[in-house]
Amino acid sequence: MLRYSLVGAVLMAATPALAQTITEDEVRAAVGAIDTEAIIANDAHDRNWLNYGLNYAETRYSQLDAIDTENVGELGLQWSYSLNSDRGVQSTPIVVDGVMYVTASWSIVHALDAVTGEPLWVYDPEVPGDFGKRGCCDVVNRGVAVYDGKVYVGAFDGYLHAIDAATGERVWRVDTIENRDMSYTITGAPRVINGKVIIGNGGAEFGVRGYITAYDTETGEENWRWYTVPGDPSEPFENEAMEMAAETWDPSASYWEAGGGGTVWDAMAYDPDLNLLYIGTGNGSPWNQHLRSPAGGDNLFLASIVALNPDTGEYVWHYQNTPGDTWDYTSTQHIILADLEIGGEMRQVLMQAPKNGFFYVIDRVTGEFISAEPFVETTWATAYGEDGRPIENPAARSKDEPFETVPSAYGAHNWHPMSYNPDTGLVYIPAQGVPLVQATDPNWELNSHRPMSTMSGVGWNLGYLFNVVAPEATPFGHLLAWDPVEQREVWRAEYVSPWNGGTLTTAGNLVFQGTADGRFIAYNATDGALLWQVPVTSGVVAAPNTWEHEGEQYVTIAVGWGGVYGLMQRATDRVGAGRVFTFRVGADAQMPEAEMSMRTELVSGVPYDPEHISAGLATYVSNCLFCHGVPGVNNGGAIPNLGYSDAGTLMDAEAWVLEGIGVDRGMPSFADKLTAEDVANLVAFIQGTADSLQPQ
Structure with missing residues (x-):
């Protein structure tokens, strides 16, 4: 490629x-x-x-x-x-x-x-x-x-x-x-x-x-x-x-x-x-x-x-x-x-x-x-x-x-x-x-994808949970x-x-x-x-x-x-x-103009079921956390924070997560690990977290 x-x-x-x-x-x-x-x-x-x-x-x-x-x-x-x-x-x-x-x-x-x-x-x-x-x-x-x-x-x-x-x-x-x-x-x-x-x-x-x-x-x-x-x-x-x-x-x-x-x-x-x-x-x-x-x-x-x-x-x-x-x-x-x-x-x-x-x-x-x-x-x-x-x-x-x-x-x-x-x-x-803060993960099993086990969905084997207390x-x-x-x-x-x-x-x-x-x-x-x-x-x-x-x-x-x-x-x-x-x-070439981040607004308007937020959190921790960070805490680093994504990205979540449209840029397909229901739960967690951070 x-x-x-x-x-x-x-x-x-x-x-x-x-x-x-x-x-x-x-x-x-x-x-x-x-x-x-x-x-x-x-x-x-x-x-x-x-x-x-x-x-x-x-x-x-x-x-x-x-x-x-x-x-x-x-x-x-x-x-x-x-x-x-x-x-x-x-x-x-x-x-x-x-x-x-x-x-x-x-x-x-x-x-x-x-x-x-x-x-x-x-x-x-x-x-x-x-x-x-x-x-x-x-x-x-x-x-x-x-x-x-x-x-x-x-x-x-x-x-x-x-x-x-x-x-x-x-x-x-x-x-x-x-x-x-x-x-x-x-x-x-x-x-x-x-x-x-x-x-x-x-x-x-x-x-x-x-x-x-x-x-x-x-x-x-x-x-x-x-x-x-x-x-x-x-x-x-x-x-x-x-x-x-x-x-x-x-x-x-x-x-x-x-x-x-x-x-x-x-x-x-x-x-x-x-x-x-x-x-x-x-x-x-x-x-x-x-x-x-x-x-x-x-x-x-x-x-x-x-x-x-x-x-x-x-x-x-x-x-x-x-x-x-x-x-x-x-x-x-x-x-x-x-x-x-x-x-x-x-x-x-x-x-x-x-x-x-x-x-x-x-x-x-x-x-x-x-x-x-x-x-x-x-x-x-x-x-x-x-x-x-x-x-x-x-x-x-x-x-x-x-x-x-x-x-x-x-x-x-x-x-x-x-x-x-x-x-x-x-x-x-x-x-x-x-x-x-690290704490023993009571559910860890070698090479097993387990919800809430940190990044286990992409093969990490840590045996720890992180920041269970602040x-x-x-x-x-x-x-x-x-x-x-x-x-x-x-x-x-x-x-x-x-x-x-x-x-x-x-x-x-x-x-x-x-x-x-x-x-x-x-x-x-x-x-x-x-x-x-x-x-x-x-x-x-x-x-x-x-x-x-x-x-x-x-x-x-x-x-x-x-x-x-x-x-x-x-x-x-x-x-x-x-x-x-x-x-x-003594050199005097012109410095290139800097490109500024466009991630300035929390995502909003994506429909979700609030009952799915808890399950979405568990899936997020085991698959997404160490790349995308906590939704909405900031606008992300080299990889976007999904709390600052546009609504269309979340609405197309199945294409990203299951169909692999981002594979060429390093975003893997999770089709072998997650289901459409899991994706809906992820969307609920991301949008629900962003909503909780919106000014009232």
Whole structure:
């Protein structure tokens, strides 16, 4: 299915319309020279952006300093380019000698002249629209990898694609999903190390077993696969690590039937000197440990950092951030490698600020715990002991009573990349809070659609109900400058909303970040003074990059609101399609006009039977809630809030819900789950809720 018109792309592409100067031969020469050594060598100057996190250490710190605190206020638009997508854009562009590769929603890859913004080619992996229901958190993609003349992208439907970097033609495609009856996806960016392209999958909400896989860059042949959680203990274990992990799970609930979870859907980092690949692993399946592993246990390797040999996939060591995770506290958040002086001794460390709200410093050679301190308020645990284990609040694991988890499952820091500046010694974290109360779902059954069981109609396996009582916390979002040695906050910038974009820091003593309310901002990295800002056409969730071409430094940000929070909520009425912006000191191109939301009126006038509202609520919670939000609470995010839909949409509800007229845009058909009576109940709940909110 084609969601992208190349003609349309050209018409809406670059500002200003400068002549394209890059030839296929030049692209072939540039990207053909990229290998592991070239990525390492780029560390000497950072002129290109060759890896998702800039370098293998994933610092997102650029040594470029032509843009600094003195002239950043003179940044102007060089060009902007429409990605022609209306869902979340999470990509960090890769830039090689003036060629840019950036992904949009639905895993579509755009190759651009980085200086002019003119398109070179567009590659659509043609992800089926109905595959959208298999992902928890929007049809997003975080970017590509480049190596030896090819561009690699993991598509949302689980295929890994190798593309000719010069022409945009497919070289090979391989299926990363071992069982297509299960809801695996890919949203993360691949990494390439020593001739192997490495990718993990998402899907722990749906009942899958996590793994990470390495493929040969030339042929796509699988080199190795490492599972993150044990399988059926009646079968031989794949390796000693899985045998060790099985001892930490209770087999009485047949955890392997729900997959166990632990998907590797984002974070990776690599130390070439130690030849160690570091990965972050995800949450359990189901989330609720009382249902997954009733006798408890650490449930290795959920919510862990694991060190692997990237050549063989062999386990080396692990550190588990959240033993026995029951709160969706994934450890898939950004991992950064650095050398820090701690207690008078230089230590080779890795740093992580995962969803559970603690900032970790771990010895990356051995996996030894060094320190962990909360960077936001935490109610599930108060501190970490010297043994590296959390000191938990017993109420946080209650089987019988609701508990307001702080941080919530949205995380104190989610996938949005943080950055580390060795000049200031600070890490810049997109910190946040989204209130939730969770309670055990007494009706949960594996892979069963049960009314009032959260999102069970689309295959979610959580074992929890949410906000059965109102949360007491309030939402927040801020940029946090954190000292990882002293484990303390140095400064912060407050925002109006959670879900702000990732960060970039530079030798110009700058920090760049996009915000949920649609701004792109530069701060003084030392003290947090706001130095420059510009409104963009949508809320921002992606992280920026910076690069140099022919002696000129540029800053680029991909814009497009979405993601699991962004599906339901937004902090700006600017709702433009995904777009890439590139800035340069002294540039003066005109910013594109912002498209404003037209969802301004609550739906009204649709007939319904009030007796159907209660049944409609139960159906809504199990099928619609995490995409469309609570009707009428707001006008929605990347997906419309149905309380603000027009009356015709509700009157045509059967066509949308049962006949699948929105499948190409990711709205699944529920014909196998719901009936016409269920649809009538949904309409009653939506219109009835909207009516209750109308001014009297």
